[in-house]
Amino acid sequence: MRGPRRLPAEQDPVRPKDSGPVTITVDGESLSGLQGQSIAGVLMGNGRQSWRRSPRTGRPRGVFCGIGVCFDCLLTVNDIPDVRACQRRAGEGDVITTQEASDV
Amino acid sequence: MAERGRVIVIGAGIIGAAIARSLVRGGSDVVVLDRGPSAGGTSSSGEGNLLVSDKGPGSELELMQRSLELWREIGPQLRDELPSGFPGLELEYKGGLVVATTEQGAQGLREFAAQQRTAGVLAEEVGEEQVRQLEPDLTRNYTSAVYYPQDAQVQPVIATESLLASARSGGAQVHQGVEVLGAVTSGSRITGVRTSNGDFLGDAVVVAAGPWSGQLAAKLGASLPVKPRRGTVMVTTRMPQRIQHKVYDADYVGAVGSGAADLQVSSVVESTAAGTVLIGSSRERRGFDDRIEARVLAALAAKALLLFPFLSDVAVMRAYGGFRPFMPDHLPVIGADPRVPGLWHATGHEGAGIGLSLATAEILTRELLETPGENPFRVDRPSLQPYLEEAA
Amino acid sequence: MSEKACQVLIIGGGPAGMSAARAALAGGAQVVLLEAGDALGGQFWRHLPESRKGGEEQVLHHKWRHFNTVQRELRDDPGCEVVLGAHVWAIERPDGGQAPAVHVMVGPPDGADREPRTYLPQSIIFATGGQERTLPFPGWDLPGVYTAGAAQALAKGERVAVGQRVLVAGAGPFLLPVVTSLIRTGATVIGVAEASGWKRLAKGWLSRPWELAATRSKAGELGGYLREMVHHRVPYRAGTTVIAAHGEESVESVTLARLDADWKPVPGTQRRVEVDAVCVSHGFVPRTELALTVGCTVDAHGFVVVDDQQRTSVENVFCAGELTGIGGVDLALAEGEIAGATAAGTQPRASVVKARNVFRAFAERLQTAHGIRPGWQTWPEPGTTLCRCEDVTVGEVREVAAATQARGLRSLKLTTRAGLGPCQGRTCGRNTEEILSSCGLLDPGRTARRPIAIPVRLGELAATTSSQREETP
Ligand SMILES: Cc1cc2nc3c(=O)[nH]c(=O)nc-3n(C[C@H](O)[C@H](O)[C@H](O)COP(=O)(O)OP(=O)(O)OC[C@H]3O[C@@H](n4cnc5c(N)ncnc54)[C@H](O)[C@@H]3O)c2cc1C
Numbered sequence A: 001m002r003g004p005r006r007l008p009a010e011q012d013p014v015r016p017k018d019s020g021p022v023t024i025t026v027d028g029e030s031l032s033g034l035q036g037q038s039i040a041g042v043l044m045g046n047g048r049q050s051w052r053r054s055p056r057t058g059r060p061r062g063v064f065c066g067i068g069v070c071f072d073c074l075l076t077v078n079d080i081p082d083v084r085a086c087q088r089r090a091g092e093g094d095v096i097t098t099q100e101a102s103d104v
Numbered sequence B: 001m002a003e004r005g006r007v008i009v010i011g012a013g014i015i016g017a018a019i020a021r022s023l024v025r026g027g028s029d030v031v032v033l034d035r036g037p038s039a040g041g042t043s044s045s046g047e048g049n050l051l052v053s054d055k056g057p058g059s060e061l062e063l064m065q066r067s068l069e070l071w072r073e074i075g076p077q078l079r080d081e082l083p084s085g086f087p088g089l090e091l092e093y094k095g096g097l098v099v100a101t102t103e104q105g106a107q108g109l110r111e112f113a114a115q116q117r118t119a120g121v122l123a124e125e126v127g128e129e130q131v132r133q134l135e136p137d138l139t140r141n142y143t144s145a146v147y148y149p150q151d152a153q154v155q156p157v158i159a160t161e162s163l164l165a166s167a168r169s170g171g172a173q174v175h176q177g178v179e180v181l182g183a184v185t186s187g188s189r190i191t192g193v194r195t196s197n198g199d200f201l202g203d204a205v206v207v208a209a210g211p212w213s214g215q216l217a218a219k220l221g222a223s224l225p226v227k228p229r230r231g232t233v234m235v236t237t238r239m240p241q242r243i244q245h246k247v248y249d250a251d252y253v254g255a256v257g258s259g260a261a262d263l264q265v266s267s268v269v270e271s272t273a274a275g276t277v278l279i280g281s282s283r284e285r286r287g288f289d290d291r292i293e294a295r296v297l298a299a300l301a302a303k304a305l306l307l308f309p310f311l312s313d314v315a316v317m318r319a320y321g322g323f324r325p326f327m328p329d330h331l332p333v334i335g336a337d338p339r340v341p342g343l344w345h346a347t348g349h350e351g352a353g354i355g356l357s358l359a360t361a362e363i364l365t366r367e368l369l370e371t372p373g374e375n376p377f378r379v380d381r382p383s384l385q386p387y388l389e390e391a392a
Numbered sequence C: 001m002s003e004k005a006c007q008v009l010i011i012g013g014g015p016a017g018m019s020a021a022r023a024a025l026a027g028g029a030q031v032v033l034l035e036a037g038d039a040l041g042g043q044f045w046r047h048l049p050e051s052r053k054g055g056e057e058q059v060l061h062h063k064w065r066h067f068n069t070v071q072r073e074l075r076d077d078p079g080c081e082v083v084l085g086a087h088v089w090a091i092e093r094p095d096g097g098q099a100p101a102v103h104v105m106v107g108p109p110d111g112a113d114r115e116p117r118t119y120l121p122q123s124i125i126f127a128t129g130g131q132e133r134t135l136p137f138p139g140w141d142l143p144g145v146y147t148a149g150a151a152q153a154l155a156k157g158e159r160v161a162v163g164q165r166v167l168v169a170g171a172g173p174f175l176l177p178v179v180t181s182l183i184r185t186g187a188t189v190i191g192v193a194e195a196s197g198w199k200r201l202a203k204g205w206l207s208r209p210w211e212l213a214a215t216r217s218k219a220g221e222l223g224g225y226l227r228e229m230v231h232h233r234v235p236y237r238a239g240t241t242v243i244a245a246h247g248e249e250s251v252e253s254v255t256l257a258r259l260d261a262d263w264k265p266v267p268g269t270q271r272r273v274e275v276d277a278v279c280v281s282h283g284f285v286p287r288t289e290l291a292l293t294v295g296c297t298v299d300a301h302g303f304v305v306v307d308d309q310q311r312t313s314v315e316n317v318f319c320a321g322e323l324t325g326i327g328g329v330d331l332a333l334a335e336g337e338i339a340g341a342t343a344a345g346t347q348p349r350a351s352v353v354k355a356r357n358v359f360r361a362f363a364e365r366l367q368t369a370h371g372i373r374p375g376w377q378t379w380p381e382p383g384t385t386l387c388r389c390e391d392v393t394v395g396e397v398r399e400v401a402a403a404t405q406a407r408g409l410r411s412l413k414l415t416t417r418a419g420l421g422p423c424q425g426r427t428c429g430r431n432t433e434e435i436l437s438s439c440g441l442l443d444p445g446r447t448a449r450r451p452i453a454i455p456v457r458l459g460e461l462a463a464t465t466s467s468q469r470e471e472t473p
């Protein structure tokens, strides 16, 4: 087992309340997380580490700063481009397209 | 006045840079002085439009037409002169599309284009189908559109640094962080400048200090009515290219020619090589007030959306502004100042100094190193007289 | 667009901002507190959202009770309006002695139809905090390399661990709480690499010990983290750092090396360690865009200069917390309280002023013990990314600077493209300036200027003009 993962609630010393699931689609694939998670949280909770490519050399990008300053984690949410995944909470049914294909 | 000796150029913006290169190639010994860093003034605060579309028949248009020829020649020359790691000029002949959105605007645009055609400007009125081809995402709510295939663009900072580097490789000295404080004179003649870094002596002194030229010229003994005219530009995040040309609303033409002090906004929208969209620009006379104001940004955004409604969801990540060197009679000043022997000017290019720089340098070099000829930009032209007295 | 007058406007809902709000209220002022996130607490007290509220959240936090108390007080005080989701995108220096006008979009982060508001406060307190500075090394832009703050945010706010075998590296005591959070989120921390050597650490922390005694709560906090590290047998190596990360699509291993006093790697000390994540943070930089736009004077390190009452050089503008220097939560709380009290026209408590001065001394120790050393410039290779947004390498920047001989950042930015991407130089600015410092820069500090403080959408911007027109037909 490698990479990011969400600590299962039953092992969690913080004892988070069960908020119920949230489901989003990412490039057509359905991913589930917990209500109240950020989009980055849902992606990483599902083991995803990168979802964007840098513009000139196409290097993979995901979360770097986690606090909204680096803009590495941008993706498109319900057709609105350049949303910071680490800042935006996942909404039920959000349709996400990654800005992976660097077509610029 | 053949002064093949030493020339002091004040200002390392695009005008000073172009002059330095051209004088060096003419055999002069050139010293460029700037109180700040190179390309730190207006030349890095605007856009890089090389436009004929906004100019009516007259000497400014002719200067631009000559400049465009020179821009074509200079690309390959600089490539030979500069080291391989030097960034390219991003010189692009993409053409411009001027769009009117009202009936009145359409009328004005057609008349303007007709006059321009008599002066050799390519200005084609284009129909619905052609507009769709040129700009598929343009608003449907326009009344008339004219295509200007000669309009081009350059990256102004790279252009300035390229010209300076070329001048340097030809022997020019460029001193950054040296402020000119006053003149060194001999009788009525200026023979050098006093600076924050000691005196620099020369046979000729050229004022190329952009919007600060009025202040500087006063220190050197001559009045010059150059005023700052503030402009603000916005840059969006990168996106897949959906804007193919330079697209302006027809008000741009009116705003450029106007001298009004209050805020005027007309959009110039275009994609850059990097995939961002540049949205310019406002015109406002507010002295050297360098604030970026929300109301100006809002007005710019509103205008841009009239042309390209799809931009609504696009994010603006940066805004910057600068001061155009504005002249009350709308012509730059290029040439010797008869009031102070040895003093020369090359300034007052308002919103077109990037475009006009190369032909400006050509005229100044010719006047300085060869024989002065017919020059509509001389400082003692009749249209400038009343303002010179006012500024004095 | 609605324009709102108010007495004291505070930007930033972390410890400094909350403390400022509380003190200003106590001083009788009417207060508006703007916070971009959807909860108060800032980076330090970042916690699970209300819907996932933890029963034992204090296990990840220091001073958690205090946070809850202050939060409740602010919520219950009718004189206080807390605006969450408040994204300040522009601020304007006013003409006279008034405070600046603050332009805000209220709604989800990077939303498209947020509500525009303009606040016209009598005084303003910036408490916008800091962000980490990560120095570039080969591979630092691989997924799996995070700032330490990212690991913290994901642990505290999401209960997500960035990896399973994690190395924490960089400089400063703030690496320690990251270790604790990672452990309590189910990760194995294989070590902490502190760039400063024991000698410097001793000089910073062990000299004048009687002064440290006054900072007991800080020492207690750090002591707790240390105990946890020892308990979990997490090795702590001083004078060591990560000088390269390796992998194709994500980090698979890192190279560690011992550093000399200048942070230059000592030849022959390199070794490779397998990890699936590395958290790196070499220091902090203040988030000064708003303060700079209104013209606040900053010092050589970019921190806002304040007087004893937390006043900046601009009339009616105060700063508190990491904007004025990095000293941790206790300093932020004290500075916030002083700024809030003064902005409300009252005298701050003498004990807080004393506390502030004590914790300022702590901030100085931090700089002595952990401040970034120039040897880092030998870590990157020419092909190492400097600006992550625009893919500009260290080598390209050096080459263009040498070719143009420019001495201005404005020009260098536009010729190299470093800092021109979506983060607008937030991540690379300092590093770029240090690399270029050998050019004799005439405008140092310029990469921190950002008149648009956060991206706004053209539609949102345009809407501010149409609603204005509706109001004044
Ligand atoms: C928003 C905006 C958009 C624009 N768009 C375009 C466009 O699309 N196309 C176009 O062609 N033009 C455009 N322009 C205009 C163009 O940028 C200017 O005309 C041009 O840059 C002027 O160049 P300059 O060399 O005269 O001045 P600057 O670039 O301002 O250079 C003058 C230099 O003089 C120096 N200086 C001043 N005083 C002293 C002193 N006492 N001692 C030493 N040095 C001194 C300054 O530091 C400065 O570096 C735009 C301008 C603005 C503001």
Ligand code: FES
Pocket (backbone or CB within 6 Å): A062, A063, A064, A065, A066, A067, A068, A069, A070, A071, A072, A073, A074, A084, A085, A086, A087
């Ligand atoms: S990870 Fe840096 S902005 Fe989201």
